[in-house]
Every structure is written in structure tokens, then in C-alpha cells.
Amino acid sequence: MIEITSLSRKFGDQFAVKDLNLSIPGGAMYGFLGPNGAGKTTTLRMMMGLLQPTSGIAMIDNINVANDPVKVKAIVGYLPDEIFLYDYLTGRQFLEFVADVHKLDRQSVPGRIEHLLDLFNLTDAADDFTANYSYGMKKKIALAGIVIHQPKVLILDEPFNGLDPQATRDFRLLLNQMVKQGTTVIFSSHVLEVVEKLVTHAGIIAHGELKISAPLSEIIERYSTLEKAFFELCETRPEN
Secondary structure, eight states: EEEEEEEEEEETTTEEEEEEEEEEOOOOOEEEEETTSSSHHHHEEEEHSSSOOSSEEEEEETTTTTOOOOHHHHHHHOSSSSOOOTTTTTTTHEEEEEHHHHHHOOOHHHHHHOOOOOTTOOGTTTTTTGGGGGGHHHHHHHHHHTTOOOSSSEEEEEETTOHHHHHHHHHHHHHHHHHHHOEEEEOOOOOOHHHHOOOOEEEEHHHTEEEEEEEEEHHHHHHHHHHHHHHHHHOOOOOO
């Protein structure tokens, strides 16, 4: 489903991501881990076609991201690390706008919107301007917007930051349900406990280089816990 080959990105003379090779099977729940500045966000942005790689190729569902980013966006739901909303749309209007962008069947849209508003406990705030939402509410309406078109792939940058425990639980249940229906999910996170309970596969990146990428069971067999793998693999800087 997702195939990345020799992907690199330089800023000036420094590599943010260097020679990254990654294969994520369809229907996987993939946790992308690494310390701050490791290259997670840069990688996800290149996967969405928002940042051009210095070299290498990213393929999603056999689509070359660099060659056809519009086609990729049609099948992917993307949550960036910084949320952007139209402040003077209500939550409901925002979801209607996103549904219109994806050209969803208009008869099905109201039902989808009501389901998502209920799922994220936003029904009472649905007709308030998003400018008046708390950060957690903005995060939830953004999450609702990226799943409304039932994408084949979800790319999420720190999706659980700012969510209260109930919203975190509900969103985890939604992700599990989508994976069971065939959606492929890749998300970055620094909350190792959440990742270990949720993912089927994981990768750890440090200093722009992918240290490991494997089914979670293989990582646990080798390191006993994801936390131990993280600290062991991120502890030593690569040689210059």
C-alpha cells in the first residue's frame, strides 16, 4: 500500500531525512516513532506531496506522490501537526465544506456529519464558530474532517495530542474499526504506551535515519518492549 524508496530531504547542507526505505502493507496500523527533530513530520509531509524530496520516491496505492499529489489527496486523510481551520465556519459548516471538496453524495452527507459529531462529542458545539473552539475541540473537528470521505489511507501527525481521555479512546476505536475495514493508518506519536497498545507495525527514526521497521510482534520479541527499542535505537547518534 505504501512504498518508500531511498527518500531523502536536505535543508541546506543538513539531512532531515536520509535514504529512508519503508514498506507498509495494506490494512496496517503503523506507528512512526522518534524523538523531536528526528524527521517524522518531514517524512509525512513528503508522503502527502506537501514537501518535495531531495531524492527518492514515495508511492501510495501505486501512485507516485510527487507526480500526482492531487490523486493521492483524494484517497488519503491527512492530519498535520498544526491544525488549520476556517475560523468563521461553524463545525458543521466545516464538515459540509470538506464533504463538498471530496464530492460526496449529498444525500449521505448529513448522516455522516451527525455520526462524526456524535462520535467526537461535538453535537452541542456543531453550530458554533470554530474560532471559539478549544484546542481539543479543534483537533476533534479536524479529525472528523479527515475521515468523512472514508479514505483508503490515513496519515496522522501526533493525532492524540490535545485530546481528552474519552476522545482518545473514541478515536482509537474508530481507527481500529477503519483498519478492520481495510484502511491503512500511519501515525506519528511520542506516547509509547498508546502506540504499543494500538499498532500492528512500527518504525523508529532517529537523526533522519530509519532504525527499524517491522511488525510489532517482531520488535517486542527482539527488545521485549517498544519503549526499550525506542531508547536503545535512539540513544546513539550516527557517525559523521
